[in-house]
Amino acid sequence: MSEAGIHLEFQKRMIHQLGTVDYEDFELSLQKESPTTVRLNPFKIQSCPFEGNPIPWSEFGFSLEKRPAFTLDPLFHAGAYYVQEASSMFISEVLRQLEIPKGIFLDLAAAPGGKSTLLSTYLAQEGLLVANEVIQSRNQILKENLIKWGLGNSIVTQNDPAHFQELEGFFDLVLIDAPCSGEGMFRKDPEARKEWSPDHVRLCAGRQQRILDQAGGLVKGGGYLIYSTCTFNEQENEEMIRFLTSEFAYEPVRIKLNPEWQIEESEVQTEEGTFFGYRFYPHRVEGEGFFISVLKRPNDAYILEPRKKKDFKHQFLKLVDEKTCKALDEELGFENSQYYLLNDSYFRFPEMWKTHLEQVIHGLNIRYLGTEIGKKQKNEWIPSHDWAVSILPKNGFSTKEVSLEEALDFLRKNEQELILEETGWVLLTYQNLPIGWVKNLGNRINNYYPKEWRIRNL
Structure with missing residues (x-):
């Protein structure tokens, strides 16, 4: 270990990557306090409640002058904003520049929910997000954060990437924020420094390769795949792009950068041509370490169109008939809703995505969908907390x-x-x-x- 508590092999690699002078600035940045940044929920709040400056690549992102006690802020619990580091918010710029169609998106490794709430905001009432997390404890956190965000345009699943194989060619966008060695978190999480080793990097790269092998075909023809990590090394970044393009047909996507942002573009040479990656270093940007690459599926790649099922059959969920759905919409002041019953509680789901839900629901472990409204006893609702913090109307309540x-x-x-x-x-x-x-x-x-x-x- 170096004096800064950094593995000497990591130090050697980063000097090779950055050069000696730039590396010194990089190591100094790791001794500084991490910047505090938030992203607003534009469906709940229009101006930042704290003193801060806009993040240039995120319409709703702000860097704060000092860190508030978020736990003691009711606006935080109301889903008015999400505490997310600035580099990750670059996904907003990717979506904006490419004008990615608002269809059905998959966030494959979604917890705790920062990128999922970002995608949910972009999709608004025009798209559907499948937010997946395989680890149960982390899945609960993801579910809670999406409930607080309150847009009701998501399905939360708890599955291994391998379980999605029947949905090949189904998604307009797949985001793979891959589990990694966490080099970009050295400043924010000192434990990550202690856990780092060349063997750990190799282990992470092997895991990432397995995920990409299982998820690379999920993007439909003309759709996009976003691959990201919070690490710097080429083994977990560029090498993964080379692996992905050797297994699946993808086309390169280049994002325009403002030189003032100091984001570093790298060219990834593959047998299929030159692809692009983008690195965020903490001594150059007001954020943590991050890597992102965007790829597009050829237009002639396979597309799985959802098929309407004749009869809805599910172990736990019960489909509410069309007549009752219309009556509930009229009573509640909602529009274009499909309702499902789970343990006598009503869940509201966007009617336009009903067929997609029925395609997803078979074979996957569904943990949550849409917005839970609550139970109805005679003519009185027992409303859920989820309904309270959602953006849905609450007509008839004081x-x-x-x-x-x-x-x-x-x-x-x-x-x-x-x-x-x-x-x-x-x-x-x-x-x-x-x-x-x-x-x-x-x-x-x-x-x-x-x-x-x-x-x-x-």
Whole structure:
């Protein structure tokens, strides 16, 4: 290890990659504090609630002057913004420049959800996102973050990449943010420095190759594949592009860069031609280490068109009939919805993507879809928290704007003494953004914030 706690072999590789002078600046940057950056949810908030500067390649990204206590900000829990490092937000620029059609996207290794919420924002009400995470604990975090984001245009799955093989040629875009050796996280995560070794790099490269081998065919003809890592070495980056293009037909995509951004473009020479990669170094950009490459599937590649099933059959989900769906839309103030029942709870899903859902749902482990609305007992709804923080209308419910102290009491699930004018369900809002439900029983107020999400020990 060097004096900075960096493996000597890593140091040697980076000096070769950057040159001696540039490497010194790079190593100095690892001793500095990581910048704090957030990306706004434009469906919930229009201006940054903190002092900061715009991130040049992200319309909704901001670099903050100091790090707030996000856990104690109700806007964070309401899904008004996501704390995401700036380099990863470059995906926004890729989507913008290429004007990628808003169809069905797959985020294959999606937790904790930064890139999934970014894709969800881009797709808005015109597209559908399948956000996948194979590890159960991480899948729960992904699900929570997409629920808070609140757009209702996602399906959360928990599967190994191999389980997607029947969906070859199905997706307009596949994002593979591959598990890697984490060299780009050395500043943010000192543990990553200790874990680094040449053997670990080789192990990660082998894992990435397996994922690409299983996922390279999922992109439909004319669609895009985005490959990214948070590492610097060629073994996990350029070599993976060479492997992918040796196994599948892809065409190169070049992204225009503003020289002021100081993002480094690399040319990847393959038997199929020159492809392009983009590196973010922490001593040059206000972000962590990152690598990204974009490839396009030839227009004549295979396309899997979703087929309408005659009968909907699923082990857990029950399809709600068309007449009931229309009645629910009219009652709730929604539009173009397909509803599903799971354990007597209604889930609202965009009707235009029903056939795609039915194609995805068989063979995959579905953990969440659309927006859970809640249960209905006679003529009364027992509304879910998911509905509260979604962008869907909440017609017929009274609302109560609360102070910061009252909002934090609610998020901690403390007993509250709110002055509520009406009994029954009340939607609490903070700075006009919904944060959840309480039920006024007259003699007491019940707090329906999810127990597992509550703020602890702060």
